[in-house]
Amino acid sequence: MFTVLDDRMGRDPSGHTRREWLCRCACGNTQWRLAGHVKSGRSTQCKSCAGKTHGQSSTREYKAWYAMVHRCTVPTSQWYHRYGGRGITVTDTWREYANFLADMGPCPDGMTLERIDNDRGYSKDNCEWATRAKQMRNVSTNVHITAFGKTQHVAEWARECGLRHDTLSWRLRKGWPVEKALTTPTRTAHA
Secondary structure: OOEEEEEEEEEOOOOOEEEEEEEEOOOOOEEEEEHHHHHHOOOOOOHHHHOOOOOOOOOHHHHHHHHHHHHHHOOOOOOHHHOHHHOOOEOHHHHOHHHHHHHHOOOOOOEEEEEOOOOOOEOHHHEEEEEHHHHHOOOOOOOEEEEOOEEEEHHHHHHHHOOOHHHHHHHHHOOOOHHHHHHOOOOOOOO
């Protein structure tokens, strides 16, 4: 991560003025960088450090890290409105890939990066590698209901009560009391 030391207005090759920041890299080098690139996370280190590759840019872990940082910090990202735009952040230490990898470890086969609490940001205590099925149960559009002293996703209740998901969803949309919707047997067609 850069430490900003100074700022100025500079000109790009086309003659447009842009704000630039004098930044110190973790290695000690200083250089002027475009302020917008530093703010967005596009520039995080000096050119000499950027040239040193970690050899992992094609791994699942790196791709998960890059997508996480991008959707939380770059307003032009396709998914920014669902992440950075609604306040989901990436902890400062995870702005560096090596720190993220040290905390999360290798991604097991069939797993993806998952936030445990969907309303909190990305950090060591709120992330895990999870199956796609588990991750789909945690999306913000899912409906959770409470009955019999327990809260779970509608699909989990349907499975537990032996109902079809669409049957339970229909009952709830029609205003059935939750416990009645869960315990009323479905009618079967008679021959």
